[in-house]
Every structure is written in C-alpha cells, then in structure tokens.
Amino acid sequence: MTPGLRRQRALAEYTLAAMARRRGKNIGLVAVYAAVVFFVASAMLFSAALRREAAIVLSEAPELVVQNLLMGRHELMPGAAVETLAGIRGVAGAQGRLWGYFYDRVNGANYTLMVPFDPALIPPAGAAIFGEAIPRTRDHPWLGAPLFLSRHPGDLVRFNAAGQLTAAQGLVSSDLILIGEADFRAFFGLPPEVYTDIAVTIRNPREIDTIVQKAEALLPDARFVTRDEILRTYQKIFSWREGILVALAGASILAFAIFAAEKASGLSADEAREIGILKAIGWDMRDVIAMKLWEGGLVSVGAFLAGTVAAYLHVFAFGAALFAPVLKGWSVIYPDFPLAPEIDGIEMTALFFLTVLPYLAATLVPIWRIASADPDQVMR
Amino acid sequence: MISLRSVTKLYNEGRPNELRALSDVSLEIGRDAVTVFKGPSGSGKTTLLSIVGCMARPTSGRVLVDGRMVSGLPETFLTEERRSTFGFVFQRFNLIRGLTVAENVALPAAPLGPDPRALAARIETRLEALDLADKADTPVEHLSGGEMQRAAIARALINDAPVLIADEPTANLDTDLTHRFLDIVADLRAEGRSVILSSHDPRIWQSDLVDRVVGMADGRLAEVAA
Amino acid sequence: MILQTPILALLLAAALSNAVALWTAWFGLRVLRGWDIASGSRAQLRLERRTGLASTLFGFVMLIQIAALLLFVFNADRMATLFVGAMCAVGTLNVNAYGFPALYLKIAVFFAASLWLILDRVDRQGRDYPLTRLKFSGALLIAPLVLTGAGTELAFFLGLKTDVITSCCSKMFTPANDGIAAEMTGTAPATALWFLGLAGVAVAATGTVSLAAARLQWLFALAGGVFFAAALTAIVSVISLYVYDHPNHHCPFCLLQREYGYVGYALYVPLFAGTALAMGAGLLSLFAGTGSLATVLPGALRRLVWASLICHGLFGAVVLSVIATSRLVLFG
Numbered sequence: 060m061t062p063g064l065r066r067q068r069a070l071a072e073y074t075l076a077a078m079a080r081r082r083g084k085n086i087g088l089v090a091v092y093a094a095v096v097f098f099v100a101s102a103m104l105f106s107a108a109l110r111r112e113a114a115i116v117l118s119e120a121p122e123l124v125v126q127n128l129l130m131g132r133h134e135l136m137p138g139a140a141v142e143t144l145a146g147i148r149g150v151a152g153a154q155g156r157l158w159g160y161f162y163d164r165v166n167g168a169n170y171t172l173m174v175p176f177d178p179a180l181i182p183p184a185g186a187a188i189f190g191e192a193i194p195r196t197r198d199h200p201w202l203g204a205p206l207f208l209s210r211h212p213g214d215l216v217r218f219n220a221a222g223q224l225t226a227a228q229g230l231v232s233s234d235l236i237l238i239g240e241a242d243f244r245a246f247f248g249l250p251p252e253v254y255t256d257i258a259v260t261i262r263n264p265r266e267i268d269t270i271v272q273k274a275e276a277l278l279p280d281a282r283f284v285t286r287d288e289i290l291r292t293y294q295k296i297f298s299w300r301e302g303i304l305v306a307l308a309g310a311s312i313l314a315f316a317i318f319a320a321e322k323a324s325g326l327s328a329d330e331a332r333e334i335g336i337l338k339a340i341g342w343d344m345r346d347v348i349a350m351k352l353w354e355g356g357l358v359s360v361g362a363f364l365a366g367t368v369a370a371y372l373h374v375f376a377f378g379a380a381l382f383a384p385v386l387k388g389w390s391v392i393y394p395d396f397p398l399a400p401e402i403d404g405i406e407m408t409a410l411f412f413l414t415v416l417p418y419l420a421a422t423l424v425p426i427w428r429i430a431s432a433d434p435d436q437v438m439r
Numbered sequence: 440m441i442s443l444r445s446v447t448k449l450y451n452e453g454r455p456n457e458l459r460a461l462s463d464v465s466l467e468i469g470r471d472a473v474t475v476f477k478g479p480s481g482s483g484k485t486t487l488l489s490i491v492g493c494m495a496r497p498t499s500g501r502v503l504v505d506g507r508m509v510s511g512l513p514e515t516f517l518t519e520e521r522r523s524t525f526g527f528v529f530q531r532f533n534l535i536r537g538l539t540v541a542e543n544v545a546l547p548a549a550p551l552g553p554d555p556r557a558l559a560a561r562i563e564t565r566l567e568a569l570d571l572a573d574k575a576d577t578p579v580e581h582l583s584g585g586e587m588q589r590a591a592i593a594r595a596l597i598n599d600a601p602v603l604i605a606d607e608p609t610a611n612l613d614t615d616l617t618h619r620f621l622d623i624v625a626d627l628r629a630e631g632r633s634v635i636l637s638s639h640d641p642r643i644w645q646s647d648l649v650d651r652v653v654g655m656a657d658g659r660l661a662e663v664a665a
Numbered sequence: 666m667i668l669q670t671p672i673l674a675l676l677l678a679a680a681l682s683n684a685v686a687l688w689t690a691w692f693g694l695r696v697l698r699g700w701d702i703a704s705g706s707r708a709q710l711r712l713e714r715r716t717g718l719a720s721t722l723f724g725f726v727m728l729i730q731i732a733a734l735l736l737f738v739f740n741a742d743r744m745a746t747l748f749v750g751a752m753c754a755v756g757t758l759n760v761n762a763y764g765f766p767a768l769y770l771k772i773a774v775f776f777a778a779s780l781w782l783i784l785d786r787v788d789r790q791g792r793d794y795p796l797t798r799l800k801f802s803g804a805l806l807i808a809p810l811v812l813t814g815a816g817t818e819l820a821f822f823l824g825l826k827t828d829v830i831t832s833c834c835s836k837m838f839t840p841a842n843d844g845i846a847a848e849m850t851g852t853a854p855a856t857a858l859w860f861l862g863l864a865g866v867a868v869a870a871t872g873t874v875s876l877a878a879a880r881l882q883w884l885f886a887l888a889g890g891v892f893f894a895a896a897l898t899a900i901v902s903v904i905s906l907y908v909y910d911h912p913n914h915h916c917p918f919c920l921l922q923r924e925y926g927y928v929g930y931a932l933y934v935p936l937f938a939g940t941a942l943a944m945g946a947g948l949l950s951l952f953a954g955t956g957s958l959a960t961v962l963p964g965a966l967r968r969l970v971w972a973s974l975i976c977h978g979l980f981g982a983v984v985l986s987v988i989a990t991s992r993l994v995l996f997g
C-alpha cells in the first residue's frame with residue numbers, strides 16, 4: 060500500500076471510531092436518510108418494473124393492429140380486409156381476431172372471450188379454456204366443472220371445461236375465456252366473415268411506417284395502432300408518473316439536505332473541540348476534510364444501501380404495498396401478480412445522483428468551515 | 440535551531456479591539472537545550488510558543504526553522520513543517536475522549552499514512568518508556584492527571600519530533616508529579632531532543648535541567664538568564 | 666419536457682455545477698485581485714483556506730460532470746424507445762437542435778475539468794502555490810462553459826417532444842451526407858486502421874521518449890490529440906462495423922447498448938481518460954521551469970504519462986479484442 064492509501068485507511072479508521080462513539084446520533088441520521096432513499100427508490104423500482112412488464116406483454120403482440128371505425132367508434136372488421144392487408148409487400152401475415160367482452164350478471168364480473176390463434180389452445184366445440192379467476196368467482200364445486208353463461212334472462216349456454224389458464228401467465232389471463240370460432244360467432248350472434256380487428260405481423264420493423272402508409276390508402280376508414288405506439292404510450296405514462304413521484308420526493312430530499320446541513324454545521328461543542336485538537340496535533344485542513352468525507356461517504360453509502368434494499372423488498376417481495384392504494388387507481392395495468400425483480404444500472408445511477416449529491420452538497424461547505432479552524436485555538 | 444526575527448503578533452488586526460500580543464521579538468533557540476519562557480499571565484507566552492511551533496503565523500517578522508523560512512508558507516506546508524519538527528503538549532492535555540490511550544497516541548501519525556504494524560510497535564515502545572503500557576487500551580477519560588500528561592507526551596512524540604513544546608506543563612500537577620515530569624524532560628534531553636516550555640512555576644525554571652530561561656512581559660522579552 | 670428520473674438527476678447535477686462554477690468564478694476574481702502568497706496577513710490566510718474549499722468543490726463538481734456525461738449518453742440511449750425513428754442515442758439527441766450541442770459541451774467540460782483538476786493537484790504541491798492565479802483564471806473560463814452546457818442541456822430536455830419524428834444513426838453516419846460525421850464514415854476502413862495504428866505508435870514513441878528524457882511531454886500531448894481524432898474516426902469508420910458484424914452500420918452510439926455488451930464504454934472511457942491525461946501532461950510540461958515545482962513536477966509528469974499510456978493500452982486491447990472476436994471479415 061502506498062502512503063496515500065494508508066493515510067486514507069488511517070483517516071477512515073479514525074472516522075469509524077469517532078462515529079461509533081456517537082452511535083445514537085449517526086444511526087438517527089442514517090435512518091432518516093435511508094427513509095428518503097427508500098421512498099425515491101420504491102417509486103423508481105416500481106415504475107421501472109411496470110414499464111418492463113408492459114414491454115414484455117407487448118412483445119408478444121402483433122406489430123400492427125387494424126380496427127374498423129364507424130362514426131369514430133370501433134366497428135366490426137369485414138373479412139375482406141384480411142386479404143387486402145396480407146397482400147401488402149413486407150407483411151408477413153394478417154389474421155382476423157375475434158374477441159369481445161361479456162358481462163356476467165351472476166356476479167357482476169366482466170370476462171374477456173377470445174378465439175386464440177394458437178391451435179393448441181383452441182378447445183373443441185362446446186368447450187372453453189378459462190382463466191383461474193373464473194371458477195373461483197363462480198364457486199365451481201369441483202375442478203373441471205362446466206361453465207354456464209347467461210346472456211339474458213332465461214338464457215343459458217354451457218361450456219365444458221377443456222383446461223385452465225394458470226396465474227403465472229400473469230397480467231391479462233385471469234378473466235379470460237378461450238372458445239372456438241364457431242362457438243364465438245354463435246354466442247355473440249356474429250355473421251361469418253367479420254372480425255373484431257386484424258392483427259398484422261411484419262417482418263422488418265423498419266418497414267412499419269411505409270406499410271401503414273400503404274394500408275391507409277387501401278383502407279381509408281381503418282385505424283392503425285402499431286405496437287411501438289402502444290409501447291411508447293406506456294413508457295411515457297409510467298415515466299411521467301415516476302417523474303411526478305420523484306419530483307414529489309424531491310421535497311423530502313430537499314428537507315433532508317437542509318437537515319443534514321444543519322447537522323453538519325451545528326457541530327456539538329465536543330465535536331468542534333475534537334477537530335480543533337486534530338488540527339493542533341498536526342492534521343491539515345485536507346486531512347480533516349478527507350476524514351469528514353469518509354464520514355459523509357459512509358453515512359450516504361450506508362443509507363443508500365439500506366434504503367435501496369428496503370425498497371427492493373418493498374416492491375418485489377411485498378408488491379409495493381405502500382404505494383398500491385395510490386397507484387391502483389390510476390394505473391393502466393395494475394398488476395396483481397409478483398413483479399419480476401430487476402435492478403437497472405441507469406436507474407441506480409440516477410437514484411444515487413438524486414439522493415447522495417444533495418447530501419454531499421449540503422454538507423461540504425459546513426465541513427470545510429470546521430476544517431479551516433485555526434490550529435492554535437486549542438492552545439488556550 | 441529556531442530563529443525569530445522581529446516577530447510581532449496582533450490579534451484582531453485592524454479592529455477596535457486590536458491587541459498586540461508580541462512586539463518585535465527576536466530570539467534564537469538552539470537544539471539540544473531545555474528552554475523555559477517565564478512571565479506573568481497575559482505576557483504572551485502561549486502566543487510565542489504557538490509561533491515558535493509553527494502553529495500560528497506572525498503578523499510581521501520572520502520565523503526560520505533550521506534556516507528555512509517558514510513564516511510565509513501556506514498553511515498546508517506550515518503544518519508539514521510542524522509535523523516533522525514539533526510535538527505539542529497542551530496545558531489542558533487535549534486528549535480526545537472516548538478513544539483509548541493508544542488510539543489517541545496514534546492520531547498525529549494518521550495524516551502521514553503510517554504502516555499499521557510499525558506504528559503499533561512505536562506506540563508500544565513510547566508507552567513503555569512513559570510507564571503507560573498497561574493503560575494502552577484504557578479510554579483516556581479514566582486516566583489520572585499525571586497519566587493524562589504522560590499520554591499527551593507520548594502523543595507529542597509519536598512522529599519522533601526533535602522538539603517538544605509544552606505550555607504550562609505543571610500547572611495542574613502536585614510536587615511529586617512535577618518531579619516526575621522533570622525526569623521525563625531529562626530523559627528526552629538524553630535522547631537528544633530539545634524541549635521548550637512555558638511556565639510560571641519556580642520548580643521548573645529553578646531546576647538544574649533548564650539550560651535557558653527567557654523572561655517575558657507585555658509581549659516583549661524581558662531579561663534573558665542563562 | 667419529459668419528466669423522467671434520469672433527467673431530474675441530470676438537472677440536479679447541472680444546477681449544483683452551476684452554483685459551484687459561479688461561486689468559483691466570483692472567488693477567482695478575488696484571488697486574481699488579492700492573492701499575495703508572501704503576505705502572512707489574515708486576509709491572505711482566509712483566501713488560502715478558501716482556495717482549499719474551491720478545490721474541493723470544483724473537484725466534486727468535476728466528478729459529477731464526468732458521471733453526468735455517462736448518464737447523459739446512457740439516458741439518451743434509453744429514451745430512444747420514446748421517439749419515432751430513434752434507434753439509439755443519436756435519435757434522441759436529434760429530437761431537437763440542442764441535443765448534440767449539449768453533448769459536445771459536456772465533453773468540452775469534461776476535458777477542461779480534467780485539466781483543471783490536474784493543474785490544481787500539482788499547484789497544491791508547490792510550496793508557494795505557483796499556479797493559483799492561472800488556476801483561477803482557468804476557473805473563470807470554465808464557468809461560462811459549464812453554464813452554457815447546463816443551459817443547452819435544459820433547452821434540450823425542455824424541447825423533448827415525443828410526437829417529433831427524428832432521424833437516427835443510419836441517416837447521420839452515412840457517407841452520402843456532407844459534414845464531419847459523413848467524412849468519418851466515408852474513410853476507408855483500411856485507411857482508418859492504418860491511421861489509428863500510426864497514431865498509436867506515435868503515442869507510444871513520444872510517451873517513451875518523454876519518460877526517458879523527462880521532457881517533451883507536449884509532444885506526447887500532441888500525439889494524444891491526434892490519436893483521439895484517429896480513434897473516433899476509426900470507431901465510426903471501421904470498429905463499429907466489427908462490433909455490429911455488419912458492413913454498413915457505422916453508429917458510434919449503438920456501441921453503448923446492452924445488445925453489444927456495453928462495449929462502447931470499454932472503448933470510450935479509456936480513450937477519453939487517456940486523452941485527458943496526455944493533455945494534462947502537455948499542459949504541466951509548460952511549467953517545468955517553475956522553481957517550487959522543480960521537485961514535484963517530474964514525478965507528476967511521469968505518473969500522468971504512465972497513466973495515459975495505460976489507458977491508451979487498454980483502448981488498444983479493447984479494439985483488438987473487438988476485431989478478433991468479430992464474425993465480420995473486412996480484409997482478405
């Protein structure tokens with residue numbers, strides 16, 4: 060070790076010993092600081108997780124969805140459009156989708172009925188595959204009991220259970236009912252050759268814009284929603300909310316910075332005397348500043364780690380329990396499944412900037428003031 | 440060798456409460472000697488010691504240590520000079536409470552980046568020489584007055600400073616402990632160190648150990664006795 | 666304006682930097698007027714202690730600026746998903762006219778700050794602080810740079826509108842355009858690599874000479890500057906191709922993405938650090954005649970040259986490993 064490093068080590072050791080002697084005060088400081096970090100970090104981790112979740116869900120969505128509009132509202136899509144779209148150069152495939160909502164008068168719930176693309180998921184005629192929430196809310200007496208849906212009084216349609224979707228499939232599946240195309244059309248009274256909308260897959264994502272332009276010319280009444288657009292909207296919404304939360308937390312950061320500056324400048328007589336002694340026995344201003352920076356560094360890193368770990372547990376193990384009441388109301392896709400834990404470098408850097416910089420900035424000047432004490436003052 | 444040339448020290452310079460603590464003091468202090476400043480309270484002894492020991496800068500005049508001008512040095516370098524030349528024992532000892540004797544003694548070495556093992560060995564030797572080895576791990580607030588002083592001396596010498604400066608070292612000590620202190624001074628001299636003291640204690644400046652007594656009054660040197 | 670955490674963090678960093686830069690500039694004026702190292706007066710002592718504060722604060726801000734440069738680029742890269750047409754940082758920076766100027770100013774601040782820190786470090790080792798006036802004249806020059814940088818950055822963030830269709834790297838780094846980016850892209854891969862190799866040899870040679878002769882560091886600095894230009898050209902013209910395994914993708918920013926193992930950071934961090942250190946050595950060599958630095962300067966120069974050579978070596982190693990592990994065959 061070079062003398063420079065050994066000096067830092069000696070200063071750090073002194074700092075640790077000095078902090079241990081004022082344990083109560085330092086623990087209090089770290090606790091308050093960690094609480095601030097916890098608040099900001101929870102907000103960030105939570106929104107980042109939602110952003111990621113949205114991206115994952117959307118990654119399975121088609122690149123482009125085409126809806127028919129009538130009087131500005133969503134209308135059924137004539138099947139001919141499928142051929143038109145599939146004929147555009149660059150389109151890998153176009154498929155009419157059938158999905159709709161069903162209001163269950165028995166328990167007031169809303170289900171999503173859908174004809175799946177995946178042939179493995181298409182149930183035989185008269186049967187359905189449904190999400191795990193449905194048998195639960197319907198009090199099904201046994202696993203695999205048939206599902207009865209009533210569209211109006213006196214009406215009853217029976218679907219045999221052909222399987223169940225598991226909770227692990229997350230976000231969208233719990234209220235889902237998958238049925239075959241013929242059953243779907245019969246259930247909703249749909250004529251053949253119309254679809255809810257059309258999913259278009261595109262080989263090269265760089266060509267989406269040109270394909271949309273061509274399709275708009277062919278289907279002037281349709282609305283085109285690209286996956287990137289939805290993704291952007293989600294990203295914007297979640298980033299914006301995270302920003303608001305962090306800006307709110309800014310108030311607490313500011314309050315904490317003021318508190319820290321107070322603490323750093325309002326040294327107890329004891330501490331001021333100690334610094335005076337150190338200067339008198341041969342410590343330079345730089346040594347004192349370095350020592351105090353160690354103290355600040357230990358406090359902030361300790362608080363940063365404690366706050367971040369607590370926030371991580373809060374968001375990923377306890378489902379952001381403290382934020383849920385606030386966020387549930389205005390979240391587009393509030394998840395009731397565990398968020399996939401992930402730590403992101405840029406978020407952590409930003410968090411470090413937002414919480415540690417104000418602390419260091421607030422304490423540097425008071426530290427310097429203490430460190431520039433006259434060395435001869437303890438002589439009398 | 441420490442030389443002061445026309446050193447003047449003003450406190451609160453330029454303000455209405457300006458105070459001339461030293462006026463035009465010129466003085467040479469040789470190595471290998473025990474020098475005592477004596478004088479009434481307020482005569483400027485502490486001020487003089489702090490300038491001699493590079494703890495404070497004179498308002499005007501020059502200070503030379505072994506021929507090097509130190510009075511114009513920036514604070515950092517003045518501190519370096521001080522660290523390599525002087526060890527201080529303060530009137531009120533100024534040990535840091537809550538730390539043990541050994542930890543206190545180690546403090547002046549920290550800025551120099553000491554090798555921990557060599558430092559520990561140095562501390563042990565120093566404490567043994569001062570009869571404090573068994574108190575190494577005692578918090579300093581549990582020490583007696585004499586022990587505190589010896590701990591302060593150990594701390595002053597840990598960087599192996601050739602000059603020990605002590606301000607009123609016996610002000611709080613009884614006769615026994617005063618003699619004990621003089622024994623330590625004798626040992627230091629035998630090691631080849633210089634000692635500079637301030638005192639209004641006759642037991643000090645009448646001791647045979649003292650090579651030179653410098654009288655002070657009103658910030659000037661009064662009479663110089665050998 | 667897009668309210669996002671990294672943006673808030675960058676704005677906070679900018680605000681702190683501005684405050685410190687302004688204070689340092691104001692204090693610099695006082696130093697230029699009142700600095701008199703020979704005086705033992707109380708006022709001089711106070712000034713001296715304040716220079717200690719200025720160094721600490723300025724050093725703190727410069728560290729922030731270096732981290733902020735990384736965060737800025739990282740964030741621009743990340744935000745590309747928000748803009749139609751953006752694939753990487755280039756798209757984000759092109760959303761309005763302030764993006765690239767903000768980046769360039771940040772880079773300028775990085776270099777100025779590094780030089781200032783090197784100057785400060787050496788100055789504080791000279792017994793009469795011989796470079797203090799120079800140092801604070803420098804702070805007076807850096808302050809406007811920091812302020813303009815912060816202003817441009819703010820304008821950039823305020824002008825971030827997601828409905829803008831921006832143009833990305835494929836439009837910017839193509840030989841078909843005019844301008845310096847196109848020139849760099851258009852440089853033949855072989856030429857760029859030769860140029861880089863020669864500049865590398867020049868850096869090694871001048872470095873060795875300045876270590877052996879303990880002078881001529883300015884020559885090393887010059888070589889470092891040339892190497893920097895050569896390296897950027899080579900990155901755009903050929904190294905990027907190797908990273909992307911693609912004969913036409915020239916972007917120097919996509920390198921920073923996760924898909925490519927963040928290799929861009931491994932390239933840029935040693936390159937920028939090495940260049941800054943070389944320039945610092947060149948700057949310091951100008952003060953070789955200063956009396957109180959006579960004992961300090963040779964050691965400082967040697968360390969700077971060594972550190973810079975190590976950084977250049979790291980850069981070279983990363984370049985070689987990129988070329989070696991690429992599946993793209995450009996030559997032979």
Ligand SMILES: Nc1ncnc2c1ncn2[C@@H]1O[C@H](COP(=O)(O)OP(=O)(O)OP(=O)(O)O)[C@@H](O)[C@H]1O
Nearest residue numbers: 439450451458460479480481482483484485486487
């Ligand atoms: N920091 C200060 N500011 C203003 N006046 C001071 C300061 N320090 C000392 N003085 C004054 O300078 C004069 C000399 O003080 P000094 O402490 O040197 O005297 P002394 O000889 O050590 O006295 P004592 O024997 O009581 O310790 C005194 O009048 C004191 O009040």
Ligand SMILES: [Mg+2]
Nearest residue numbers: 484485486606
């Ligand atoms: Mg006194």
